[in-house]
Amino acid sequence: VKAVSPKRCGAKADFLSALLQKVRRSVRRHHLLPAGSPVLVGLSGGSDSVALTVVLQELSRHADFRVVALAHLNHQIRTAAPGDEAFCRAFAERRGLPILVESLDVRGYAATQRYSIEDAARRLRYDFLTRAAAQAGATLIAVGHTQDDQAETFLLKLVRGAGLTGLGGIYPRRGAVVRPLLDVSRMELQAFLHDRGETWVDDETNQDLANPRNRIRHRVLPELELAYGGAARAIARAAGLAGEDGQWLDDLAERRYAELCIRRDQTLEIDCAGLIADPGPIRRRVLFRALRSASGGREIGLDHIEAALAVATGDAAAADLPGSRLELRRGKLVLLEQDAAS
Amino acid sequence: VKAVSPKRCGAKADFLSALLQKVRRSVRRHHLLPAGSPVLVGLSGGSDSVALTVVLQELSRHADFRVVALAHLNHQIRTAAPGDEAFCRAFAERRGLPILVESLDVRGYAATQRYSIEDAARRLRYDFLTRAAAQAGATLIAVGHTQDDQAETFLLKLVRGAGLTGLGGIYPRRGAVVRPLLDVSRMELQAFLHDRGETWVDDETNQDLANPRNRIRHRVLPELELAYGGAARAIARAAGLAGEDGQWLDDLAERRYAELCIRRDQTLEIDCAGLIADPGPIRRRVLFRALRSASGGREIGLDHIEAALAVATGDAAAADLPGSRLELRRGKLVLLEQDAAS
Numbered sequence: 308v309k310a311v312s313p314k315r316c317g318a319k320a321d322f323l324s325a326l327l328q329k330v331r332r333s334v335r336r337h338h339l340l341p342a343g344s345p346v347l348v349g350l351s352g353g354s355d356s357v358a359l360t361v362v363l364q365e366l367s368r369h370a371d372f373r374v375v376a377l378a379h380l381n382h383q384i385r386t387a388a389p390g391d392e393a394f395c396r397a398f399a400e401r402r403g404l405p406i407l408v409e410s411l412d413v414r415g416y417a418a419t420q421r422y423s424i425e426d427a428a429r430r431l432r433y434d435f436l437t438r439a440a441a442q443a444g445a446t447l448i449a450v451g452h453t454q455d456d457q458a459e460t461f462l463l464k465l466v467r468g469a470g471l472t473g474l475g476g477i478y479p480r481r482g483a484v485v486r487p488l489l490d491v492s493r494m495e496l497q498a499f500l501h502d503r504g505e506t507w508v509d510d511e512t513n514q515d516l517a518n519p520r521n522r523i524r525h526r527v528l529p530e531l532e533l534a535y536g537g538a539a540r541a542i543a544r545a546a547g548l549a550g551e552d553g554q555w556l557d558d559l560a561e562r563r564y565a566e567l568c569i570r571r572d573q574t575l576e577i578d579c580a581g582l583i584a585d586p587g588p589i590r591r592r593v594l595f596r597a598l599r600s601a602s603g604g605r606e607i608g609l610d611h612i613e614a615a616l617a618v619a620t621g622d623a624a625a626a627d628l629p630g631s632r633l634e635l636r637r638g639k640l641v642l643l644e645q646d647a648a649s
Numbered sequence: 650v651k652a653v654s655p656k657r658c659g660a661k662a663d664f665l666s667a668l669l670q671k672v673r674r675s676v677r678r679h680h681l682l683p684a685g686s687p688v689l690v691g692l693s694g695g696s697d698s699v700a701l702t703v704v705l706q707e708l709s710r711h712a713d714f715r716v717v718a719l720a721h722l723n724h725q726i727r728t729a730a731p732g733d734e735a736f737c738r739a740f741a742e743r744r745g746l747p748i749l750v751e752s753l754d755v756r757g758y759a760a761t762q763r764y765s766i767e768d769a770a771r772r773l774r775y776d777f778l779t780r781a782a783a784q785a786g787a788t789l790i791a792v793g794h795t796q797d798d799q800a801e802t803f804l805l806k807l808v809r810g811a812g813l814t815g816l817g818g819i820y821p822r823r824g825a826v827v828r829p830l831l832d833v834s835r836m837e838l839q840a841f842l843h844d845r846g847e848t849w850v851d852d853e854t855n856q857d858l859a860n861p862r863n864r865i866r867h868r869v870l871p872e873l874e875l876a877y878g879g880a881a882r883a884i885a886r887a888a889g890l891a892g893e894d895g896q897w898l899d900d901l902a903e904r905r906y907a908e909l910c911i912r913r914d915q916t917l918e919i920d921c922a923g924l925i926a927d928p929g930p931i932r933r934r935v936l937f938r939a940l941r942s943a944s945g946g947r948e949i950g951l952d953h954i955e956a957a958l959a960v961a962t963g964d965a966a967a968a969d970l971p972g973s974r975l976e977l978r979r980g981k982l983v984l985l986e987q988d989a990a991s
Contacts (some may be wrong), residue, residue, distance in 0.1 A: 466880035538808035
């Protein structure tokens, strides 16, 4: 366990109340912690989740929710893992909270399920947190994603070509999982912990630049900050707003899809005239849903949407798409699943 | 004038036709060059605009539009400016096209109008291109923005906090101005020019890293490409799609604004119940329009929107905003312009 001590920060009292106020504002805006909620906090031992625990405990004194337990997953990946677990147990005792700990073979799970280590760790972590919440009698699971994670995730989605279904980053709330720290930077949290006399553990795997997220964190975001001060905060805010826009457009498109599309066995019939008359953002999302329904998990890209649109507008007779073929038949776009098409 | 020769590129014939096909596809998708259009091309002498001229001349052989003239603005900023002008005149002659040239004091205009040099140059350039198009009898003005410009502009808007009104980049078409190269990279264009035996001039001011755009071009985008290959292309595409989404949401909000807001002298009355019932993306944009109408050109940020929303939901009695004050009076949000409020 490497204990880290951050730099000091000026104008302390004002700053600290500003931090708590910021979190309280996020909590209120997104209705993260309804009155009476028993909350479980996911704890890695890093500065974000340690700060989340302390912040929520302090906020709960003036609000109607309770932190009822902590939960730590030992990923068995890093050499420091046993030390991290010991740190978390000691921290829980210091904060007067029960802690649920599980140890899982993330590497083995990734190998058998053919997930990346990052994907496997995320799946196992949320499964574990769900079990732990049930065990602790918590209705909500708070996790420590920050403004920095939000900016990184947005940029990562952006370069991976997620523009098609709308940008957006990490959601403040998804099911039972809530993220109260999305408007706060890691640096603010570390200054806060320093003031409270709390330490944390550092994740040395976060330094590896071969990992795209780490390159974005350590190389891209600092360069963006040099280009324009406050870049990470601006990106995190844009991510939140783009997420809101995208979610609403997706909802509209879902309703429109139900109006325009009829499934018959292995084909999907789409009302072509209706689709063509829709505005671009809705048309694109309806087609995306349609194509994805037949793709068997294969990725649908902008090129596929455009090929499908060409059929709809009569510029092409048919389009071969992942898992399906699209044809225009008497005013209907007919999407034939691959088995049916051959 | 520094003449530049790019690296060679393999699989030539396929590659070249792919480039022209790509441009033709953008032209078709965004209806950039309607049949019969006489087109003026804005020419800086850089690789993008030189390639644009050649590409459009070649495409016009198989299509129903004509390149009728070139237009070059001498900005009088760079020491190479006279050389650039000479290069453009020689290029025009070689291509068999008339060229309109003007020389303007961009620096002086920026100083008197208090614009940045970049802003001043853009305003003067588009004014000049509009005059030149009228003189040449052109109905459209083609300019050479590429996929790289699109990605840079998106990132620049992003870090500057443009998320509030929706992200998005450069529009393929705005009034008489069309941008047929937004789906093509600068590198593809330079390889194309090399093949055609054309040279171009380099803009050495583009190297200055104190300029945010240049830092994004030379530092941020290369790091993003290392994080994820094809990053610039993915960003450019996301920018196009986000622009489409944003434009439609803005249109919806404009109509909703007309329904919800009534202007009376120096106040704006907003139907509060209607506003609250609207989905977040519309509500935010309606409030942005309302606040901007009273801000006298001052910037409206997310904090202002949230302060206004707090008044709407009854969480605050009033909000002081740039150029205005917002109060809730008998179910109406009343925005008082600053003179009227005092």
